[in-house]
Amino acid sequence: MDSTARRAAVLGHPISHSRSPRLHRAAYAHLGFDCSYEAIDLRVEEAAGFAASLRGQAGWTGLSVTMPLKAVMVAQMDEVEPLVKALGVLNTVTFSLTGSRTVLTGHNTDVAGIAGALRYAGIGARPRAVVLGAGGTACAAIAALAQLDASETVVCARRFPEPAPGQAGVLDAGRATGVAVRPRPWEEAAEACAAADVVICTLPPHGADGLAEDIAEVRDGAILLDAAYDPWPSRIASVWSGFGGTVVPGIEMLLYQAVEQVKLFTGEAFFDEPGVTNAMCDAVGIPRR
Numbered sequence: 190m191d192s193t194a195r196r197a198a199v200l201g202h203p204i205s206h207s208r209s210p211r212l213h214r215a216a217y218a219h220l221g222f223d224c225s226y227e228a229i230d231l232r233v234e235e236a237a238g239f240a241a242s243l244r245g246q247a248g249w250t251g252l253s254v255t256m257p258l259k260a261v262m263v264a265q266m267d268e269v270e271p272l273v274k275a276l277g278v279l280n281t282v283t284f285s286l287t288g289s290r291t292v293l294t295g296h297n298t299d300v301a302g303i304a305g306a307l308r309y310a311g312i313g314a315r316p317r318a319v320v321l322g323a324g325g326t327a328c329a330a331i332a333a334l335a336q337l338d339a340s341e342t343v344v345c346a347r348r349f350p351e352p353a354p355g356q357a358g359v360l361d362a363g364r365a366t367g368v369a370v371r372p373r374p375w376e377e378a379a380e381a382c383a384a385a386d387v388v389i390c391t392l393p394p395h396g397a398d399g400l401a402e403d404i405a406e407v408r409d410g411a412i413l414l415d416a417a418y419d420p421w422p423s424r425i426a427s428v429w430s431g432f433g434g435t436v437v438p439g440i441e442m443l444l445y446q447a448v449e450q451v452k453l454f455t456g457e458a459f460f461d462e463p464g465v466t467n468a469m470c471d472a473v474g475i476p477r478r
Contacts (some may be wrong), residue, residue, distance in 0.1 A: 195224035196248045200231045201255035206419045208473050209253050212447040215472035216465045222458050240265035244291045251454035252282035259325040260356050266295040273297050275365035277357030278325035302446025303333035310437045315340040319381045322391035323349050328362035330389040335366040343371045345378035379403035390415045401425040407434040
């Protein structure tokens with residue numbers, strides 16, 4: 190690969206399980222866009238040095254950013270989109286040139302990913318919503334619920350940490366997006382889930398296993414979106430479907446946010462969104478749209 194070849198990657202730790210390479214490579218093949226896409230294992234303490242190193246490298250068109258880097262990478266950006274500023278987390282980085290200076294810009298497509306996955310699942314109007322967890326993905330979930338005009342947004346977490354300077358907590362995310370967030374202790378999560386029209390689980394794999402055993406019922410047609418997708422099905426997804434609820438796997442969220450990333454990374458080369466979406470579905474073995 191020469192110095193002018195286009196490059197993109199997903200960053201995170203651990204990262205070997207990521208489906209992003211499959212999604213992006215399928216999209217670029219469909220578009221005829223010549224760009225490599227790799228997975229890079231990167232720890233929090235390495236983020237600043239890695240971001241600095243990118244400024245001296247040619248060819249980068251974009252980065253996908255996953256846990257645990259979504260908040261820490263914000264400080265490494267030259268510019269951020271308004272949604273990133275409001276939420277304090279990003280999942281996407283684009284590159285541009287101002288003269289000879291490389292500019293890194295942070296975006297958040299997780300919000301579009303969550304909203305798209307829930308719309309595809311048939312979410313109703315003015316849903317009563319519960320978010321499980323209080324981290325960066327929970328902040329994105331709150332913003333998505335604002336777009337979906339949720340009538341109530343409850344956040345259940347084991348703890349509600351004080352956000353670091355320049356970052357946002359779930360209450361801040363609610364204020365920034367016009368959502369009245371109701372924090373509730375983890376001990377009330379099962380009760381809250383039973384009364385919800387939609388539950389968004391933002392916990393890491395197995396993080397909701399204990400809660401799953403406490404859920405005694407779910408509402409007719411209630412939707413669970415579990416952002417974790419490996420291993421699948423999660424325990425809470427199995428319990429939810431056992432009660433007749435609708436389960437949306439995290440790969441659906443990953444699909445819709447990746448479509449938005451591909452638009453950003455390819456720019457004027459992007460066309461045929463339905464075709465790109467279906468190529469990505471084929472790549473990860475989920476139904477075409």
